[in-house]
Amino acid sequence: MQYLVSVIDDRTASGTDEEMAAIDVFNDRLRAGGHWVFAGGLASPGTATVVDSRGDGAPVVTDGPFVETKEHVAGLWVWEAADLDEALALAVDGSKACHRKLEVRPFL
Amino acid sequence: MSPADVTEAIVRAHHDEWARVVASLTRRFGDLDVAEDAAAEAFATAVERWPADGVPPNPGGWLTTTANRRAIDRLRRESKRGEKQRAALMWQDDDPAPAPGPVDDERLRLIFTCCHPALAPETRVALTLRMVGGLTVPEIARAFLVQETAMGQRITRAKAKIRAARIPYRVPAAGDLPARVSGVLAVLFLVFNEGYLATGPGTDPVRADLTAEAIRLARLVRTLLPEDGEAAGLLALMLLTEARRPARVAASGELVPLDRQDRSAWDGALVAEGHRLVRERLASGVAPGRYQVLAAINAVHTSAPDARDTDWSQVVALYDQLVRLDPSPVVALNRAVAVAELDGPEVALATVDRLGDALARYHAFHATRAELLRRLGRDPEARAAYDEALALAGNTAETAYLTRRRDELG
Numbered sequence: 344m345q346y347l348v349s350v351i352d353d354r355t356a357s358g359t360d361e362e363m364a365a366i367d368v369f370n371d372r373l374r375a376g377g378h379w380v381f382a383g384g385l386a387s388p389g390t391a392t393v394v395d396s397r398g399d400g401a402p403v404v405t406d407g408p409f410v411e412t413k414e415h416v417a418g419l420w421v422w423e424a425a426d427l428d429e430a431l432a433l434a435v436d437g438s439k440a441c442h443r444k445l446e447v448r449p450f451l
Numbered sequence: 452m453s454p455a456d457v458t459e460a461i462v463r464a465h466h467d468e469w470a471r472v473v474a475s476l477t478r479r480f481g482d483l484d485v486a487e488d489a490a491a492e493a494f495a496t497a498v499e500r501w502p503a504d505g506v507p508p509n510p511g512g513w514l515t516t517t518a519n520r521r522a523i524d525r526l527r528r529e530s531k532r533g534e535k536q537r538a539a540l541m542w543q544d545d546d547p548a549p550a551p552g553p554v555d556d557e558r559l560r561l562i563f564t565c566c567h568p569a570l571a572p573e574t575r576v577a578l579t580l581r582m583v584g585g586l587t588v589p590e591i592a593r594a595f596l597v598q599e600t601a602m603g604q605r606i607t608r609a610k611a612k613i614r615a616a617r618i619p620y621r622v623p624a625a626g627d628l629p630a631r632v633s634g635v636l637a638v639l640f641l642v643f644n645e646g647y648l649a650t651g652p653g654t655d656p657v658r659a660d661l662t663a664e665a666i667r668l669a670r671l672v673r674t675l676l677p678e679d680g681e682a683a684g685l686l687a688l689m690l691l692t693e694a695r696r697p698a699r700v701a702a703s704g705e706l707v708p709l710d711r712q713d714r715s716a717w718d719g720a721l722v723a724e725g726h727r728l729v730r731e732r733l734a735s736g737v738a739p740g741r742y743q744v745l746a747a748i749n750a751v752h753t754s755a756p757d758a759r760d761t762d763w764s765q766v767v768a769l770y771d772q773l774v775r776l777d778p779s780p781v782v783a784l785n786r787a788v789a790v791a792e793l794d795g796p797e798v799a800l801a802t803v804d805r806l807g808d809a810l811a812r813y814h815a816f817h818a819t820r821a822e823l824l825r826r827l828g829r830d831p832e833a834r835a836a837y838d839e840a841l842a843l844a845g846n847t848a849e850t851a852y853l854t855r856r857r858d859e860l861g
Contacts, residue, residue: 344617426619427569428627449616 344449345380345423346430348437351444352417355387362442369440373422378433380421388415417443421450457502464510465494469585470671472514474557477620482611483564485522487582493518496630558583559675560620562668566635567618574609577636581606583671584664594661603655632676636685636742639669643689647696648846656700656848662693680732684743687728691749694721699848706852710758722753745771763792780809784816796826814843818853830860 372380387406396402408415420437424430427447434445452460476486490678493514507513565578577595580586586594592602613616623631646661669686676682698712707713729750731742739747748769755761770786784806791799800823803816810816817840824833837857844850 346616424615428619428623429563431569447616451615 344426344430345421346427347448347450348420348422348434349416349446349448350418350420350441351414351446353414355389355417357417358384358441362440365440365442369437372436373420378422378424380423382418382420384418384420385416413444414444452505454502457506460506461494461497461501461508464497464514465585466667468511469494470513470558470561472518473512473582473585474561476518477561477564478557479519480522480526481620483582483613485525486518487610489518489522489525490514492521496521499537501689543635556675558621559622562635562672562675563622563631564613564618564620566631567613568631569616569618570609570612572641574605575634576641577602577605577667578609579638580642580664584668586664592661594658605812609713632679632852633681633740635672636669636681639672639689640685641744642668643692648809648849656704656706656846657696659696662689662696665689666693680735680737681740681742683728683732683747684740687725687732687746688742688749690721690725690728691746691753694725694753696717702850704848705855706846706848708852709752712758714756714758717753718747725753726750739772741773741776744769744776748773763789763793767793780806781813781815784810784813784819788819791823791826799823800827812843814840814845814849816840817843818849821853821856825856825860833857834860 391408393405393409430447434447438445472490473486565582566575577591580591588603589599592599641707643665646658661743666689675687695719698716702709729746751765766789787799787802817836821833821836841853
């Protein structure tokens with residue numbers, strides 16, 4: 344079972360060295376436990392571009408995120424876990440490590 | 452067997468076997484939705500067949516077998532459910548074989564799944580009443596004054612989340628058990644309180660169907676977790692509260708406060724059972740949790756043949772203990788009510804007034820202030836406090852009582 348774990352932040356480029364070190368330790372634990380699938384940090388929402396080519400005309404390219412929110416996704420993990428309890432237990436430690444709220448969402 | 456006997460047998464089977472059938476099917480098919488539908492179909496078949504064929508010697512076994520057949524039929528019919536079946540098998544495979552002991556009763560797994568912290572609290576309540584209690588969606592909707600379709604959607608969404616996010620169907624690991632049990636007990640207490648202090652202008656002041664259901668579920672949890680002190684404490688608290696129900700609302704529909712209740716109308720059997728549980732917990736020597744202390748406070752009240760005989764110093768001592776476990780303003784307010792009996796209304800009022808910031812929106816805060824001000828002869832202030840309490844109270848019996856108390860002031 345795979346879960347998308349989004350890191351929720353309300354500031355950009357706010358990570359500290361201590362947080363990065365804690366995340367490295369946590370990531371090692373994910374790998375050792377067989378939970379690691381993918382991880383990545385994201386640039387600020389202001390760097391996003393939205394493309395919409397559903398219409399018949401020329402594709403519409405728009406600067407900025409598709410929805411402006413106070414909080415945004417600052418990074419993500421994909422974890423392998425047996426069930427939600429296992430994923431939530433990991434998220435408790437992950438949230439502590441990166442000092443951010445996490446959203447845990449199952450893949451279909 | 453008379454038709455009435457058959458009907459009674461079906462009602463009894465529904466009470467005794469519903470949760471067991473749903474739990475056993477959930478384990479086998481790995482899907483609450485399949486289990487719920489098949490269980491409902493099995494009971495519908497019983498209603499059809501038992502009057503003609505007679506009640507089977509083992510109703511629970513008959514219902515489980517019938518429900519199993521229904522579930523298999525459904526899964527075969529819906530070929531696209533093949534995926535679900537495979538998922539169900541996977542789900543079973545990583546589940547270790549259950550160890551013997553009461554904790555592995557399948558109903559307990561069902562309760563923990565329905566009360567999972569990843570579900571919203573009101574969803575936990577609805578799902579527990581449906582899956583464990585066997586109440587129908589319309590019954591649950593009525594109980595919580597929600598539209599039937601909205602309640603149906605809430606339960607459907609919960610089942611979809613359990614399936615998609617793979618909320619596990621098992622008793623939590625020992626390390627997580629205390630927190631998860633306390634979550635389960637909180638759900639049962641919510642059900643009980645909604646029955647005991649029903650809100651809404653068109654509602655009965657006491658919903659005996661809900662208090663009875665909460666007690667039935669609390670008895671089940673207590674049976675399944677015999678070592679858990681708080682499960683015993685919550686059951687005792689419910690029993691000692693429910694025991695006073697016959698004396699709590701006057702024929703006029705008005706709430707009767709504890710000190711004016713006709714104590715001979717209390718249910719002696721429930722009082723005795725509650726006291727037995729409280730004594731059992733005291734004898735255990737294990738430090739009590741919140742529900743056990745609340746039960747002990749209720750035991751002191753129900754031990755007094757007359758309100759004047761109440762051992763208030765004992766009540767205050769227990770509230771002191773409760774404050775250490777739960778330093779919330781509501782507990783402080785209730786403690787102040789006991790302090791008024793021991794040290795007088797002036798001392799109590801000083802404490803209550805300090806809680807004003809935190810409890811300004813809580814009707815009981817204003818009602819308590821009103822009673823204390825009244826005892827101190829400060830009538831105009833008491834009247835204003837009754838008004839504030841009335842503006843916030845939602846229970847019809849309480850509103851009637853507060854209105855009369857205010858109007859007595861002239």
